[in-house]
Amino acid sequence: xxxxxxxxxxxxxxxxxxxxxxxxxxxxxxxxxxxxxxxxxxxxxxxxxxxxxxxxxxxxxxxxxxxxxxxxxxxxxxxxxxxxxxxxxxxxxxxxxxxxxxxxxxxxxxxxxxxxxxxxxxxxxxxxxxxxxxxxxxxxxxxxxxxxxxxxxxxxxxxxxxxxxxxxxxxxxxxxxxxxxxxxxxxxxxxxxxxxxxxxxxxxxxxxxxxxxxxxxxxxxxxxxxxxxxxxxxxxxxxxxxxxxxxxxxxxxxxxxxxxxxxxxxxxxxxxxxxxxxxxxxxxxxxxxxxxxxxxxxxxxxxxxxxxxxxxxxxxxxxxxxxxxxxxxxxxxxxxxxxxxxxxxxxxxxxxxxxxxxxxxxxxxxxxxxxxxxxxxxxxxxxxxxxxxxxxxxxxxxxxxxxxxxxxxxxxxxxxxxxxxx
Numbered sequence: 001x002x003x004x005x006x007x008x009x010x011x012x013x014x015x016x017x018x019x020x021x022x023x024x025x026x027x028x029x030x031x032x033x034x035x036x037x038x039x040x041x042x043x044x045x046x047x048x049x050x051x052x053x054x055x056x057x058x059x060x061x062x063x064x065x066x067x068x069x070x071x072x073x074x075x076x077x078x079x080x081x082x083x084x085x086x087x088x089x090x091x092x093x094x095x096x097x098x099x100x101x102x103x104x105x106x107x108x109x110x111x112x113x114x115x116x117x118x119x120x121x122x123x124x125x126x127x128x129x130x131x132x133x134x135x136x137x138x139x140x141x142x143x144x145x146x147x148x149x150x151x152x153x154x155x156x157x158x159x160x161x162x163x164x165x166x167x168x169x170x171x172x173x174x175x176x177x178x179x180x181x182x183x184x185x186x187x188x189x190x191x192x193x194x195x196x197x198x199x200x201x202x203x204x205x206x207x208x209x210x211x212x213x214x215x216x217x218x219x220x221x222x223x224x225x226x227x228x229x230x231x232x233x234x235x236x237x238x239x240x241x242x243x244x245x246x247x248x249x250x251x252x253x254x255x256x257x258x259x260x261x262x263x264x265x266x267x268x269x270x271x272x273x274x275x276x277x278x279x280x281x282x283x284x285x286x287x288x289x290x291x292x293x294x295x296x297x298x299x300x301x302x303x304x305x306x307x308x309x310x311x312x313x314x315x316x317x318x319x320x321x322x323x324x325x326x327x328x329x330x331x332x333x334x335x336x337x338x339x340x341x342x343x344x345x346x347x348x349x350x351x352x353x354x355x356x357x358x359x360x361x362x363x364x365x366x367x368x369x370x371x372x373x374x375x376x377x378x379x380x381x382x383x384x385x386x387x388x389x390x391x392x393x394x395x396x397x398x399x400x401x402x403x404x405x406x407x408x409x410x411x412x413x414x415x416x417x418x419x420x421x422x
Contacts, residue, residue, distance in 0.1 A: 015347055016354075017335060017400045029362070030397040034080055036367035037390040038091055041073060045117055047098040048073045052386040054366050064121050066114045067103050070095055071132035072391040078139040079394065082412045089143065096140055096147045099133065108178050110158045123177035127163050127190035128253065130155055131171075131197045138200035142409055152201060159194070168241055169216030184239035185247075187254060191217045192262060195269055196407075199276055203410045211277055218273055222266060222287050231287070231294035232313075233263045245313055252383055255319070257312045260299035261326030264307075267292040268333040268399075271340065276406055285340070292333055296349060299326075304377050305356050320375040321382055324361050327353055328369070328396035335400035350400070357396075369393045 016022040040055050041048040047065035049057035057063060074095035080088030103111045105123070111133050113122040133155045141148035162179060163171040170191050174182045195214045202210035225243070226233045235255065236247035248256055270288040274281060298315050299307045306322030307330070331353045338346035360377050361369050371384040395408055402411035 015338065016351060017339075023401055026397045026401055030083075030394055031085075032367055033369075033390050033394050033397065034085055034088075036387070037073075038077065038080070038087060042091065042094060046094075046102060047115070048095065050386060050388060051368070053363070053368075053370075055368065055387070058386055062116050064114050064116050065098070065102075067099075067111060067126075067129040068132050069389055070099050070103060071129075071136035072389050074099065074136040075132075075139045076390045076394050078143050079398065079409060079412065081143045082409060082416070083398075084416075092140055092143060092145055095136070096145050096151070099136060100147050100151060103133070104154070105177065110162065110175075110179070111155065112177065120177070124182065125162070125175045125177065125179065127159075127171040127173050127187075128193060130159055130163060131190055131194035134159065134194070135197035135200050138197065138204040139409055141204040142413065148204075152205065156201070164213070168220065169213075170220050170241070171217075185249075185254075186237040186239060186241055188221045188233060188235050188237070189253060189262065191221055192266060192269065195273065199269075199272060200407050200409065202276060203406055211273075214273055215277055215281065218266075218270060218284065222270065222291075223283055226263070226266070226291065227283075227287055231263065231290040232258045232298075232311075232315075233260075233266060233291070235259055235262070251310070251319065255310045257310045257318050259310050260295035260307055261309070261323070261329055263291040263295040264326055264333050265329040267295075268329065268336045271333075271336050271404065272406060275404070288333075288337060289341075292330075292337060292346075292349075295330075301375065304375060306360065306373060306377060308375075309383075319382075321380060322373040322375070322377065323383070324369045324371050325392040327357055327361055328392035331357070331396040332399040336404045339404040363387075 036055050037051065040051055040057065043049050043063055047070050049060065049063050050069060052058055074092055077088045077091035077095065081092060102115055105112055110125040111129055112120050113124050113126055113129055115121055134152065137148050137151035137155060141152065159171065162175065165172055171194055173185050173187050173190060176182050195217045198210040198214035234243050235258065236244040238244050267288040270284040274284040298311060301308060307326040308317040309319040309321050309323055312318050331350065334346045334350040334353060338350060360373065363370050368387040370379050371387055372380050372382060374380045399408055402408060402415055405411055405414065
């Protein structure tokens with residue numbers, strides 16, 4: 001695709017990210033997300049509620065707490081604390097104690113997927129969930145939470161001894177509560193989020209082992225697979241890590257075909273890994289650009305706008321719904337890559353994505369971001385009920401405000417001189 005097609009008028013040239021009004025807009029959007037999610041999400045019995053479209057708790061009488069909701073709220077509350085938002089430290093503490101005292105399986109080790117008010121609902125041990133436990137612990141360490149170090153040490157040991165496949169350089173997917181084998185499925189989604197968490201753990205602890213693992217995962221999922229597949233990220237694999245194009249599973253966590261939103265997410269993570277890894281692997285930046293451009297070329301709906309959720313291996317839409325998180329991830333990626341490339345292509349898409357979010361995704365009446373739209377951009381709930389969490393949208397608002405020198409939390413600290421909250 002020619003970049004000339006996306007030339008910006010000279011009278012409006014220059015990155016939005018440096019403009020005072022746009023920076024104020026981004027922080028206002030971030031603050032509105034905090035307003036919508038933080039207080040309303042706190043479950044007085046422990047953990048966090050998931051919220052309806054109106055910001056009310058879903059099933060408040062016996063709410064199920066899923067581990068990715070617990071951990072992502074911790075991570076986002078840490079961001080709030082680093083920014084100086086009052087009330088955030090209490091939310092970090094509320095989440096960390098529930099994670100350590102309830103999600104952690106004191107009998108068998110590891111962290112269970114979900115609980116209700118008194119019992120395990122899904123006691124399985126998922127690599128995806130453990131990736132977010134590591135992210136929560138690494139984030140909480142940045143604000144000095146007293147449980148952070150032991151949580152990081154505990155989940156790191158579990159990942160190393162239970163999930164990590166040293167021969168292949170990635171994690172196995174899932175086990176029963178007692179660590180019995182559930183399936184031989186291997187997936188990229190859990191490994192992608194573990195890459196994010198490993199980078200955060202490296203930043204929090206300084207231990208090179210984390211960045212080495214992240215590099216091995218990226219090499220497997222992207223260099224050895226996605227690049228050879230014309231920059232399409234393969235989601236599903238057999239036990240020997242051969243591609244499984246015919247896999248059918250949960251469309252929420254293991255969607256069929258390819259998921260361009262994950263290519264957009266990887267494009268930012270690869271650039272971040274390149275920076276944190278001492279810029280040793282030049283292939284990462286080229287792959288990041290290819291992933292972003294290919295996802296935009298194949299997946300952006302040229303009639304209505306928005307990213308189709310999934311494509312088949314012939315690059316045709318399977319699920320035509322447009323979700324909030326690919327837009328959020330694309331914004332973060334365009335900002336991050338654009339900080340290095342100064343390419344009008346990425347600035348064009350950064351603006352176009354925010355136009356789309358402002359006009360179709362941000363809920364200006366009730367707060368939060370609308371989680372799912374039909375092809376014609378009317379709201380729907382085929383996959384998601386309510387507004388699942390703050391994580392993707394918050395990072396889209398804040399990543400453009402900070403230097404692209406690592407994770408968002410690292411950049412806030414190095415720029416704003418944030419300190420411990422405890």
